Amino acid sequence: xxxxxxxxxxxxxxxxxxxxxxxxxxxxxxxxxxxxxxxxxxxxxxxxxxxxxxxxxxxxxxxxxxxxxxxxxxxxxxxxxxxxxxxxxxxxxxxxxxxxxxxxxxxxxxxxxxxxxxxxxxxxxxxxxxxxxxxxxxxxxxxxxxxxxxxxxxxxxxxxxxxxxxxxxxxxxxxxxxxxxxxxxxxxxxxxxxxxxxxxxxxxxxxxxxxxxxxxxxxxxxxxxxxxxxxxxxxxxxxxxxxxxxxxxxxxxxxxxxxxxxxxxxxxxxxxxxxxxxxxxxxxxxxxxxxxxxxx
Amino acid sequence: xxxxxxxxxxxxxxxxxxxxxxxxxxxxxxxxxxxxxxxxxxxxxxxxxxxxxxxxxxxxxxxxxxxxxxxxxxxxxxxxxxxxxxxxxxxxxxxxxxxxxxxxxxxxxxxxxxxxxxxxxxxxxxxxxxxxxxxxxxxxxxxxxxxxxxxxxxxxxxxxxxxxxxxxxxxxxxxxxxxxxxxxxxxxxxxxxxxxxxxxxxxxxxxxxxxxxxxxxxxxxxxxxxxxxxxxxxxxxxxxxxxxxxxxxxxxxxxxxxxxxxxxxxxxxxxxxxxxxxxxxxxxxxxxxxxxxxxxxxxxxxxxxxxxxxxxxxxxxxxxxxxxxxxxxxxxxxxxxxx
Numbered sequence: 001x002x003x004x005x006x007x008x009x010x011x012x013x014x015x016x017x018x019x020x021x022x023x024x025x026x027x028x029x030x031x032x033x034x035x036x037x038x039x040x041x042x043x044x045x046x047x048x049x050x051x052x053x054x055x056x057x058x059x060x061x062x063x064x065x066x067x068x069x070x071x072x073x074x075x076x077x078x079x080x081x082x083x084x085x086x087x088x089x090x091x092x093x094x095x096x097x098x099x100x101x102x103x104x105x106x107x108x109x110x111x112x113x114x115x116x117x118x119x120x121x122x123x124x125x126x127x128x129x130x131x132x133x134x135x136x137x138x139x140x141x142x143x144x145x146x147x148x149x150x151x152x153x154x155x156x157x158x159x160x161x162x163x164x165x166x167x168x169x170x171x172x173x174x175x176x177x178x179x180x181x182x183x184x185x186x187x188x189x190x191x192x193x194x195x196x197x198x199x200x201x202x203x204x205x206x207x208x209x210x211x212x213x214x215x216x217x218x219x220x221x222x223x224x225x226x227x228x229x230x231x232x233x234x235x236x237x238x239x240x241x242x243x244x245x246x247x248x249x250x251x252x253x254x255x256x257x258x259x260x261x262x263x264x265x266x267x268x269x270x271x272x273x274x275x276x277x278x279x280x281x282x283x284x285x286x287x288x289x290x291x292x293x294x295x296x
Numbered sequence: 297x298x299x300x301x302x303x304x305x306x307x308x309x310x311x312x313x314x315x316x317x318x319x320x321x322x323x324x325x326x327x328x329x330x331x332x333x334x335x336x337x338x339x340x341x342x343x344x345x346x347x348x349x350x351x352x353x354x355x356x357x358x359x360x361x362x363x364x365x366x367x368x369x370x371x372x373x374x375x376x377x378x379x380x381x382x383x384x385x386x387x388x389x390x391x392x393x394x395x396x397x398x399x400x401x402x403x404x405x406x407x408x409x410x411x412x413x414x415x416x417x418x419x420x421x422x423x424x425x426x427x428x429x430x431x432x433x434x435x436x437x438x439x440x441x442x443x444x445x446x447x448x449x450x451x452x453x454x455x456x457x458x459x460x461x462x463x464x465x466x467x468x469x470x471x472x473x474x475x476x477x478x479x480x481x482x483x484x485x486x487x488x489x490x491x492x493x494x495x496x497x498x499x500x501x502x503x504x505x506x507x508x509x510x511x512x513x514x515x516x517x518x519x520x521x522x523x524x525x526x527x528x529x530x531x532x533x534x535x536x537x538x539x540x541x542x543x544x545x546x547x548x549x550x551x552x553x554x555x556x557x558x559x560x561x562x563x564x565x566x567x568x569x570x571x572x573x574x575x576x577x578x579x580x581x582x583x584x585x586x587x588x589x590x591x592x593x594x595x596x597x598x599x600x601x602x603x604x605x606x607x608x609x610x611x612x613x614x615x616x617x618x619x620x621x622x623x624x625x626x627x628x629x630x631x632x633x634x635x
Contacts, residue, residue, distance in 0.1 A: 055475060055632065072478065080476040086468035088307055090314035095307070102303030103477040142473070 133164030351394030516601030529590030
């Protein structure tokens with residue numbers, strides 16, 4: 001098996017409005033991994049993934065799938081779950097699956113798709129009457145209908161409730177176990193941490209960091225975070241040795257020397273029972289790299 | 297390819313049939329329209345006197361003062377035989393062949409309008425004209441209307457059922473989802489044509505039978521030829537719908553454009569009134585509409601018993617238009633919204 005299943009080379013996309021959504025983006029994805037494209041709204045994730053899917057044409061740059069340009073072979077071997085999509089009205093889940101089965105030369109048996117995506121209960125239900133989680137399960141089944149080698153999931157859990165999200169993550173883990181390549185865009189850092197073997201963080205149309213979540217965290221963070229209720233910290237400490245970030249009712253102290261900070265807190269007579277200690281997360285990394293300004 | 301076409305056709309047909317409001321509207325609306333007109337015009341003749349002539353009318357200005365009679369519509373005719381047939385069916389009250397000497401005129405012995413006009417004519421030019429008598433039952437307005445109403449229903453179903461639906465598919469992302477499969481744009485468009493064709497022909501046959509049972513209109517020509525006329529007509533109108541839908545991505549714009557096309561077509565294609573007496577420029581514009589040719593051909597087959605040769609000009613127009621529209625739509629079709 002080749003070491004790269006899909007490769008983006010110097011992608012550049014400018015829309016007719018003049019907006020440059022993607023600026024010289026290049027990366028490679030190894031087969032069998034879950035690759036996450038992370039970024040705030042408007043970072044260029046969806047444009048990048050849609051160029052990779054062959055749905056949009058880049059202004060310049062190339063996508064190689066198994067070393068060749070995207071073509072009919074790619075269409076037959078790719079599965080896609082779009083960020084926003086609709087299905088034909090007045091068709092049941094079963095009929096919709098049959099429709100997509102017939103569009104491919106080879107397709108998974110209906111029973112297998114129903115089993116993988118847990119569609120038993122909604123098979124005879126009209127597409128229009130599905131809940132958000134049910135619709136995403138059906139769309140995932142459609143993405144899997146041709147038993148694809150590579151699956152693109154564009155913000156698949158946006159708008160789902162926590163139960164539906166957990167359930168969907170489990171479906172993606174099952175897909176990963178079958179050694180399929182998954183390309184995932186998300187702005188949920190928890191989702192990326194749960195599912196991705198490698199991530200690229202995008203902002204303003206460029207990749208600003210790339211690697212495995214562990215490596216990126218260790219590269220960018222040696223800090224440990226101590227969180228405590230604001231009222232526990234004496235007034236005089238604000239101008240003292242302890243530097244903290246205001247988090248409303250709490251304050252958060254970032255430190256590279258836990259021993260020293262704990263010692264300082266004890267000296268300030270801060271009760272340690274109410275403090276919480278955590279390591280840096282992808283969310284911290286994301287905010288550090290992309291800033292904390294509100295995005296549209 | 298056949299499997300993919302079959303899949304899209306079946307899915308689209310199911311969507312149409314299960315959407316009861318749309319399906320009902322497509323079947324009930326034209327039926328109510330025809331029944332309504334049958335009731336309104338039942339037993340009534342039109343109050344307009346219509347006189348057809350073949351030849352140069354200006355040459356007879358002095359010898360035929362009848363042509364200066366007020367409140368009579370004088371219509372130049374292109375063909376002798378079809379004009380005589382119109383007198384037989386009361387579509388013309390009198391008809392003159394101005395190329396003969398003396399001038400021959402045809403009148404239907406069962407037409408009251410024809411009788412009155414003949415009395416005026418004989419009072420003015422009694423010794424300069426030669427009478428030819430024909431007879432035949434009057435073609436009611438509703439009989440004349442049915443072929444056009446069926447054609448008009450096909451037009452609305454094709455333009456809105458194909459054009460509007462594709463725009464909706466593009467806007468809500470159904471097209472984008474299909475684009476991500478091996479289905480090609482050609483296969484998708486062909487599936488839309490087949491799907492709409494099967495539905496509209498099925499509905500038209502049902503409407504034809506229902507109208508026949510309810511208002512008993514005459515059918516003089518071949519059923520097979522009539523079916524062929526409507527199939528070609530539907531094909532050209534579906535293709536026109538595809539042209540409209542090739543790139544548009546908002547339903548509001550699609551609705552506006554489809555209305556902009558369908559209303560003039562409905563009014564100027566001779567569905568509601570004959571264009572025989574209309575201004576030449578109106579008649580020329582009407583030739584650009586597929587509906588004009590479908591209506592004319594269907595009327596010739598149903599009302600006058602025309603055969604394939606007689607309707608060949610209309611069928612040729614429809615074939616050429618279909619080829620042109622399909623080429624334009626295939627070349628300009630876009631899956632996405634372009635944003």
